[in-house]
Every structure is written in structure tokens, then in C-alpha cells.
Amino acid sequence: MAATRACQFLVGSSVMSTSGNSGRDRGVSLSQRMAMSTEQISSAAATTTTSFVEKGMSSEKKKQRRKEENELISNVYWNLDEMTEENRKKLKDYFEECKDLIRSDGGPPRWFSPLECASHTADSPLLLFLPGIDGTGLGLIRHHHKLGKIFDMWCLHIPVKDRTSFADLVKLVERTVRSECERSPDRPIYLVGESLGGCIALDVAARNPDIDLVLMLANPATSFNRSQLQSLIPLLELMPDQLLLNLPYMLNLVSGDPLRMALENVVKRLLPLQTVGVLSSQDLLGMPQVLADMLPRETLLWKLQLLKSASASANSHLHAVKVQAMILCSGKDQLLPSQEEAQRLRSMLPKSAIRLFEESGHFLFLEDDVDLVTTIKCSRFYRRGKYLDYVSDYIPPTPYEFMKICESNRWVIAATSPVMLSTLEDGKVVRGLAGIPSEGPVLYVGYHMLLGFELAPMVIQFLMERNILVRGIAHPMMFFRLREGNMLDLAAFDTFRLMGAVPVSGPNFYKLLSSKSHVLLYPGGMREALHRKGEEYKLFWPERSEFVRMASRFGAKIVPFGVVGEDDVGELVFDYNDQMRIPSLRSFIKELTEESVQLRTDANGEVSNQDVHLPGVLPKLPGRFYYYFGKPIETEGRKQELRDREKSQELYLHVKSEVERCMAYLKEKREKDPYRNLLPRLLYRATHGFTAEVPTFEL
Structure with missing residues (x-):
């Protein structure tokens, strides 16, 4: 896959009740909602999630339930229980359940596991949520359902009247971490901490x-x-209770507008701005009281002092933090300078990365457009063992995530009106993907268009038409950097990772085929995707075969394919050769290349030229993309035969010639397509509907 911005084709819960709008579970007592913690965490914690759900079940029913949970997580893509925006928890649910929790409050800080987080598998890692200034532990309420499928999730609750010091809170969490590490030494522990x-x-x-x-x-x-x-602390200490009712008023004082105590300020200062429109007047009226109950004057003063000591302690220990860390920062945080702080922490924590949410406020996890699970998946931050396994730790996109991907590429697909042809077993060429094998392992080997233009329509169509998730072998620069510099932020490649791309390597290739995956491989790699002027539709494959023997080891079907149409959507006007003639650009290309892992350093010829650069492309009035998937080539039963170097090389050259034949066929046939140009396609859709399939040449 091409490693440039232009080839970024894919943009991409409740503790008490199952629905914040109903009161059917309101009678459940606090003791039923929370698991024991503090000093008794080690023995009770193992069953905090399932104890409530499985209570009273027979052993057979428990086994059946666990079997269903495993099936659920293994087939998460077509999970009918997938959360949609319509049934996802809302902000008002957070306030409603905070109210219920505060009413039953008391006792020391303790852990609880949300009831709707009971569908994780036995090997799911542990996630401990550490709350911010609110202390309720409900800050992830909008994410419980999805988090509960892939994590064993516990939330820390700090009661309103509790006055546990920061040092003791650290010790409480530390005891839990050590206990769980002893119980499951090979399982990572996730600490999701908000603010405090x-x-x-x-x-x-x-x-x-x-x-x-x-x-x-x-x-x-x-x-x-x-x-x-910081300036709130002396105000809280000096002014009487009747003037300092709650946190919204205090934030007004800080902002220099003490007279605006209306609900507008409560919402704008504390809550995500975009949620205001979905709240009713009754919802708004209840928020100030919930906030006042959550953070009365004494508690607010204590929490601010706690933040002061927490900040001092954490900063003094930053040098000792060597673990993997992701810093989620809001671009519009009005309480803390979070964006600047993220950069500072990134420079001090050696294994850290930043995810910026430009339009979000301080309470990030309550925002409408923030999805923690998707963020974790996109950044490949999810693992079940000590090391990340790009194959076994991968979680496919959910229907909602795939829908967002399709939406982000809607106009690209509409503009190029892709024509996809495949070959049946009898050699007949048909429109569509009927000739694609259903069962893996299948290896798709083909031509890489300039900047990977072909990827979006192809991967989306495979999933929509055949329910096949094609996993690409991609350049390592999409996953990690050798050092920081001028390269695109890794977030630019989020959706490649979300759709299952893995860094190119022998072990990853082996694991994909052994798991019977559908694998996408471009032997021409970056050199082919970043070709020069006049090199469109030219293959840059290594002289030695690189995939034949691996494919035969697992009996994989090899599907050669060709793609044409890049010359109908853009014209390459400023290529690598042009840029290397300019000293400043030559130095810039060298710096970019040194930031990423170098591939094929032992190869000869043009295929070894893997310099990273961004070609200058002049857009054209969009033409049409054409894909032709040749007849699958069987390797089943040829393992011994293809161990022979000559036989392996012979098949390798045959696959290459098939790719070239597919492209030659498409270049010839597209000349007879009456809808090759944009205007005829627009006229056709104007009369037949925007979603109508546009005809093409006769097969």
C-alpha cells in the first residue's frame, strides 16, 4: 500500500440499568451493582462481571452462555447486538445514573463492574477506569457496551464524602494491579485515567x-x-457556602463572568457543546442539582486540593514511566491546557503517542463523536498478551464503523463508478465478484495504482458484496516510526489498521495464511505506488519469487488481478525525479525515508528504491476504475513441487503475466465503455437513480 496521505482511503452501558430512559432496574441496590474492592479485591474480582449475570444459572447454562460470548466476540463484525447511535447511551443517562449512584453513596473507594460489560472472553485484558473530578466512575458510560466485549472492565468509584488522599488512592489501584498481575501474569492491564x-x-x-x-x-x-x-482553591476557602453553591458557579468566577449562573453556562462550561441540542428542558433543569450533589463545596475544595497534590506527584515520577501510553487530548478543553500538556508528556514518555480531538472539551468520553473502542482499534493499542499480535489481536470493524468508512468514501466511489469483473471456475468472465473464492486462505496479487487510488472501492466492495474482509500487507510506516520528524502522523493511516492491514513481514504473512484469511499483496510495493511519469501500469516486481512457496504451504488460492483508471483521474506532473533535482526537496526526501523502516535493502534494481515522497498529481475530471480478477490459481497439493526453486519461479512469473494480461484486457475494453467519462454516468444516474449500477462494455 502506498504510504502517503492521498492513499488514505478509509477515514474512518450502564451500571444500574439496561436503559437510561427506563426505570425497570432502579430497584437494584448499590451492593448488587458493585463488586467488592479495596482490601478484598483479589478473590472477588475474578467474577465481578459475571457473578450478577450467572447467579442462579445451572452449570450447563453457564457453559452455554460462555460459548455464546466466545461466538459473539469471534464474529463481532456481524454482531446484531452492535450499538448504534440511536441506542447508545446519552449524556442524560450519565446524569440520571449519577443521581441514582450518589443517592446510595457511602463507604470507601471501591471497584464496580458494569452489568452490560459481561460479554468479554476469558482471555480479554483487564481495563481499570480511573475517574476524573466527578469520582463516580461512570465517565465511560457511553462506551460500556463496546468496551465490555473486548475488556474485563472495572471502574473505580470515589464517594462524594470520601476524603482518601491521593497517595492512598494510588496504593488502592496499585494493590489491584499487583493482585491481578499475579492472577494473570500474561495478560496486560489497561489503566484508563481521566483528569485526576x-x-x-x-x-x-x-x-x-x-x-x-x-x-x-x-x-x-x-x-x-x-x-x-488553581484560582478556585482560595475562593472556596474564603467565601461562604451560600455564595458558592456548586462547580458551575465557580467556573463562572474563574471566567470573569460571575453573574451568568444560568443553565446555558452549566452546559457550555461543563458539557460537550454538541450535546445541547439533544437534551430536553427537563433534562437541563435536573443537571445543576446533580452537579451540586456530585460536587458540593467541601467536596469540590477537597477535589481541587487532590488535583494539586496529584499533579505534583505524577510530574515528579514521570521519568520512571516506561510503559506504553496513549495521550487523548481535547482541542477545546476549558479547564486544563490539555493540548500543550499532551506534547510535553509525549516528549517525556518514551513509548507514548497522541490522539487529538480538536472539537472536544474536557469531558472527552461524554462527547457524541468520541468512540474509545474505535480509537483503540485504529491505533492498534489492543492486545491480549505481552506483545501485539497483528493477526490474532485484530478485531474487525463493526457495522457502524464500516458504515462510517463507506460514508467517508461515498463521493470517491460515486465519481469513479468502479467496474469489477471476476472469473468463474469454467473461465467465464462475469461482472461482480462471483468468481472470488469464499473460503480462505486466498492471496490477491496485483498492480498497485499511483498512491493506492484503487484500494477504497475494492476493499469496500468485497465486504459489501461478498462479506469478505481483505487484509492488506502494508508498509511499516503505517504502524510505527524509527524516529519523530516530518512524516505524516500515524493517525493518517488509522483506517488501514481498522480494516486489518498488517506490517509487511514473513511472520505476519504466515499467520494470515494459517488463519485462512483473504490477503492482499502488492509485490511492487511503494516503488509501484509511487511510480514516475510514463510508468503507469508497469509492474515493479522483484526478480525472486516472494510469496509462491508460502502460499503453497497452506494451499492458498492465488488470485491475480489488474486495475486501470488512474490515468483517467489524475496526471502525474511532479514526480520523484523532478523532486530530486531540487536540493531542498532532495534533503527532505532523505529525512522522510530515514524516519521509516527500509524494505528490500538486499534487492537490486528499481524495486529497491523505496524513498518516501509525495508525487504531485493534477486532478482530472474523474474517469472510471476497472478491476479484473483472474481465474484463481490452485496451490493445494503442490507444496512439495513448489519447494523447487525453478518451479516456484515459474509459477511466480505466471502470476505476473496474468496480472499484466488482466490490465491489457481492461485497457482495451474500456475504450468501448460508453460510460467511461463522468458526464454520461451523471446523466444515467439522473434518470435511473443515484444508487443505480451504471452499465459498462459488453463482456
Whole structure:
């Protein structure tokens, strides 16, 4: 796959009740909703999630339930229980359940596991959610359902009247981490910390360098000493209770507008701006009281002092944090300078990465357009063992995620009106993908268009028409960097990872074929995708066969394919050769190339030229894309035969010639397509409907 911005084709819960709008579970007591923690966590924790659900079940029913859960997670793509935007928890559910939780509050800090997080598998990693200033532990309520499928999830609840010090909170979490590490030493533990919780997570990581922790820090309060919140402490200490009713009023004082205590300020200062439109007037009226109950004056003063000590402690221990960390920062955080702080933390934490949410406020996880699970999947931050396995740890996109991908590429597909042809077993060429094998392993080997233009329509069509997820072998620059510099941010390639791409390597190739996957391979690699002027439709394959013997080892079917149409959508006007003539650009290309892993360093000829650059392309009025998948080539039963170097090379050259034949066929046939140009296609759809399939040449 091409490693440039232009080839980025894919953009991409409740503790108490199953529905925040109903009251059918309101009678459940607090003790039923929460698992024991603090000193008794080690024995009780193992069954916190399933204990409520399986209570009273027979052993056979329990086995059946666990079997169903395993089937659910293994087939998560077509899971009918997938959350949609319509039934996803809303902000008002958070306030409603906070109200219910506060009413039954009391006792020391403790863990609880949301009831709707009971569908994870036995090998799911543990996720500990460490709350922010609210302390309820419900901050991930909008994500419980999806998180519960892939994590064993516990949430820390800090009661309103609790006055546990920061050091003791760290010790509480540390005891849990050590206990769970002893119980499952090969399973990573995720610490998701929001604001105050981010400081707790950092301190725990610093104190336990030998434990496999993964940190996810959402607007961590390590920047408290540079925030406007500091000025609240002396105000709270000096002014009487009747003037300082709750947090919204205090934030008004800080902002220099103490007279605006209306609901508008409550929403704008505390809540995500985009959620206002979905809340009724009754919902708005109840929020100030819930906030006041959650953070009364004494509690607010205590929490601010807690933030101060938390920030100081975490900052003093940053040098000792060596674990993997993701920093989630909001671009419009009005409480903390989170964006600047993320950059500072990134420079100090050696294994960290940043995810920026430009339009979000401080309470990131309550935002409508923030999906923590999708973020984890896109960034390949999910693993079940000590090391990330790109094949076995992969979780396919959910229907909602795939829908968003399709939406982001809707106009590309509409503009290019892809024509896809495949070959049946009897050699007949048909329109569509009927000739594609259903069962894997299948290896698709073909031509890589300039900048990977062909990827979006192809991968989307495979999933829509045949329910086949094609997993690409991609350049390592889409997954990691040798050093920071001028390369595109890794977030630019999020959707490649979401759709199952893996870094090119022998072990990854082996695992994909052994798991009977449908694998997409471009032998021409970056050199082919970043070709020069006049090189369109030219293959840049290595002289030696690279995939034949591996495919034969697993009896994989090899499907050669050709793609044409790049010359109908753009014209290459400023290529690699042009750029290398300019000293400044030559130096820039060298710097970019040094930031990424070099491939085929032992190869000869043009295929070894893997310099990273961005060609200049002049867009044209969009033409049409044509795909032709040749007849599958069987390798089943040829393992011994293809061990012979000559036989292997012979098949390799045959596959290459088939790819060239497919492209020659398409270049000839597209000349007879009356709908090759954009205007005829627009006229056809104007009369037959936007979603109508546009005809093409006769087969």
C-alpha cells in the first residue's frame, strides 16, 4: 500500500440499568451493582462481571452462555447486538445514573463492574477506569457496551464524602494491579485515567515498572499548576457556602463572568457543546442539582486540593514511566491546557503517542463523536498478551464503523463508478465478484495504482458484496516510526489498521495464511505506488519469487488481478525525479525515508528504491476504475513441487503475466465503455437513480 496521505482511503452501558430512559432496574441496590474492592479485591474480582449475570444459572447454562460470548466476540463484525447511535447511551443517562449512584453513596473507594460489560472472553485484558473530578466512575458510560466485549472492565468509584488522599488512592489501584498481575501474569492491564485518574495511572506505572501496563490518559491533570482551576482553591476557602453553591458557579468566577449562573453556562462550561441540542428542558433543569450533589463545596475544595497534590506527584515520577501510553487530548478543553500538556508528556514518555480531538472539551468520553473502542482499534493499542499480535489481536470493524468508512468514501466511489469483473471456475468472465473464492486462505496479487487510488472501492466492495474482509500487507510506516520528524502522523493511516492491514513481514504473512484469511499483496510495493511519469501500469516486481512457496504451504488460492483508471483521474506532473533535482526537496526526501523502516535493502534494481515522497498529481475530471480478477490459481497439493526453486519461479512469473494480461484486457475494453467519462454516468444516474449500477462494455 502506498504510504502517503492521498492513499488514505478509509477515514474512518450502564451500571444500574439496561436503559437510561427506563426505570425497570432502579430497584437494584448499590451492593448488587458493585463488586467488592479495596482490601478484598483479589478473590472477588475474578467474577465481578459475571457473578450478577450467572447467579442462579445451572452449570450447563453457564457453559452455554460462555460459548455464546466466545461466538459473539469471534464474529463481532456481524454482531446484531452492535450499538448504534440511536441506542447508545446519552449524556442524560450519565446524569440520571449519577443521581441514582450518589443517592446510595457511602463507604470507601471501591471497584464496580458494569452489568452490560459481561460479554468479554476469558482471555480479554483487564481495563481499570480511573475517574476524573466527578469520582463516580461512570465517565465511560457511553462506551460500556463496546468496551465490555473486548475488556474485563472495572471502574473505580470515589464517594462524594470520601476524603482518601491521593497517595492512598494510588496504593488502592496499585494493590489491584499487583493482585491481578499475579492472577494473570500474561495478560496486560489497561489503566484508563481521566483528569485526576490520569495522574493516578502515571504514579502506579512509575511504581510498578515490571508490570505490563497500558496507559490511556484523557486530558490528564498533570497540567493543573498551569490551569485556571488553581484560582478556585482560595475562593472556596474564603467565601461562604451560600455564595458558592456548586462547580458551575465557580467556573463562572474563574471566567470573569460571575453573574451568568444560568443553565446555558452549566452546559457550555461543563458539557460537550454538541450535546445541547439533544437534551430536553427537563433534562437541563435536573443537571445543576446533580452537579451540586456530585460536587458540593467541601467536596469540590477537597477535589481541587487532590488535583494539586496529584499533579505534583505524577510530574515528579514521570521519568520512571516506561510503559506504553496513549495521550487523548481535547482541542477545546476549558479547564486544563490539555493540548500543550499532551506534547510535553509525549516528549517525556518514551513509548507514548497522541490522539487529538480538536472539537472536544474536557469531558472527552461524554462527547457524541468520541468512540474509545474505535480509537483503540485504529491505533492498534489492543492486545491480549505481552506483545501485539497483528493477526490474532485484530478485531474487525463493526457495522457502524464500516458504515462510517463507506460514508467517508461515498463521493470517491460515486465519481469513479468502479467496474469489477471476476472469473468463474469454467473461465467465464462475469461482472461482480462471483468468481472470488469464499473460503480462505486466498492471496490477491496485483498492480498497485499511483498512491493506492484503487484500494477504497475494492476493499469496500468485497465486504459489501461478498462479506469478505481483505487484509492488506502494508508498509511499516503505517504502524510505527524509527524516529519523530516530518512524516505524516500515524493517525493518517488509522483506517488501514481498522480494516486489518498488517506490517509487511514473513511472520505476519504466515499467520494470515494459517488463519485462512483473504490477503492482499502488492509485490511492487511503494516503488509501484509511487511510480514516475510514463510508468503507469508497469509492474515493479522483484526478480525472486516472494510469496509462491508460502502460499503453497497452506494451499492458498492465488488470485491475480489488474486495475486501470488512474490515468483517467489524475496526471502525474511532479514526480520523484523532478523532486530530486531540487536540493531542498532532495534533503527532505532523505529525512522522510530515514524516519521509516527500509524494505528490500538486499534487492537490486528499481524495486529497491523505496524513498518516501509525495508525487504531485493534477486532478482530472474523474474517469472510471476497472478491476479484473483472474481465474484463481490452485496451490493445494503442490507444496512439495513448489519447494523447487525453478518451479516456484515459474509459477511466480505466471502470476505476473496474468496480472499484466488482466490490465491489457481492461485497457482495451474500456475504450468501448460508453460510460467511461463522468458526464454520461451523471446523466444515467439522473434518470435511473443515484444508487443505480451504471452499465459498462459488453463482456
